Amino acid sequence: MNWDDFEAWSKRIATWGARYHKTLRDRPVRAQTGPGQIAAQLPAQPPEAPEDMAAIMADFDTIVMPGMTHWQHPRFFAYFPANATPPSMLAEQLVNTVAAQCMLWQTSPAATEVEGRMIDWLRQALGLAEGFTGVIQDSASSATLSAVLTMRERATGHTGNREGLSGKGHLRIYCSDQVHSSIDRACWVAGIGQDNLVKIAASGPLHGMDAAALDAAIRADIAAGHTPAGIIAITGGTGVGACDDLEAVLQVARRHDLYTHLDAAWAGSAMICPEFRARFWAGVDGFDSIVFNPHKWLGAQFDCSVQFLRDATPQLNTLKIEPEYLRTSGAAVTNYSEWTIPLGRRFRALKLWFLIRSYGLDGLRARIRNHVLWAQELCEALRALDGFEIVTEPILSVFSFRCPGDDTMQQWLVDAINDDGRIYLTQGAFGGRKVIRVQVGQFDTTRADVMTVHEVVSDIWQRLR
Known part of the structure; x- marks a missing residue:
């Protein structure tokens, strides 16, 4: 690849990236592929001759992307977020290009x-x-x-x-x-x-x-x-x-x-x-x-x-x-x-410089305050579901709950929710019992995204009963 090709493909990938983020809500949050499914599509031996970038990018779309869990999805409520704001991503592009x-x-x-x-x-x-x-x-x-x-x-x-x-x-x-x-x-x-x-x-x-x-x-x-x-x-x-x-x-x-x-x-x-x-x-x-x-x-x-x-x-x-x-x-x-x-x-500091200047502390505070508020609101909605128990109350934007039934039922509910694809939650353990864990923290999530957890949990629970 020469530098003219690099410039052209950089523009195409930037367009791909913007479209990807704009359409995240249309994708299932967690990868829906099974073990080995991605590897089975990859050649067993490396290529001897160079391949065209268009073919490589096409394979990226058809082979790699179906096996990706979308951490930037606004309905990612599992683990803790690994956010990537646009200015931070731009800073990383510069860091990757200078490559110091x-x-x-x-x-x-x-x-x-x-x-x-x-x-x-x-x-x-x-x-x-x-x-x-x-x-x-x-x-x-x-x-x-x-x-x-x-x-x-x-x-x-x-x-x-x-x-x-x-x-x-x-x-x-x-x-x-x-x-x-x-x-x-x-x-x-x-x-x-x-x-x-x-x-x-x-x-x-x-x-x-x-x-x-x-x-x-x-x-x-x-x-x-x-x-x-x-x-x-x-x-x-x-x-x-x-x-x-x-x-x-x-x-x-x-x-x-x-x-x-x-x-x-x-x-x-x-x-x-x-x-x-x-x-x-x-x-x-x-x-x-x-x-x-x-x-x-x-x-x-x-x-x-x-x-x-x-x-x-x-x-x-x-x-x-x-x-x-x-x-x-x-x-x-x-x-x-x-x-x-x-x-x-x-050069990790560059993305902090871009991020803080782009949003200001006030903009960053507003998001965190919203996440804490919406987590509390979601907690109360789940508490109102018949037979559901809030096991640990919200601490900032994380809390845990249980549905009726034993630990096996908790895992069944989590697995069914994640197979559904609309949201992503994880199980945890507290006090010797399995719990279902919720954290609110994805950078672009909205109140509607957060309250979708209540909708999905209610819907899936009714189907499992």
């Missing part, structure tokens, strides 16, 4: 300096104290792993990277039983181990961990000769939106001199709305590390996760490695590859 590897300041000064400014814009937007710095990661999983590695090094006197963990006893990390599985995985990868991730039972209206039980677990571990290393709290857990009492968790952490990390991957975006901070964000400035994903509720195209650091030094002491070929001579600069596990870095 932005690992160091000198490999693209603009990428580093825009990133630093976007981190501070978001710090202000979320109401965090001055002094927080940060870095853009690919996902909350990477940010959490970075924090857990920092906890490990701090607890071992910064000997873990050099000596390994043999002979250092049991390092312990503490969290609630409502955390995302990425917390477990971070403990696996960091060498701490699943058995040393201590999960505290959640309770109360926000399903947060009990601070007294947390303190007792730490004291018991110290008495047993273990080494507490850190605490991970959550604001907006994946399952039902669980939120810990941040101030209470911090009191325990200070008592035992423990490093703290806050996972606010989904719900952190809502903190651009000041009215939510008193309930979900109080005490946040005391955390050493905080992560939230603009690629979820805020509208930045995946991937884009922001990790804030109250003091970057502990993480730099954990992750920084600087061979001679990566040194930057001259003035002191920030090299964000020293703040993260990967050396290679994309």
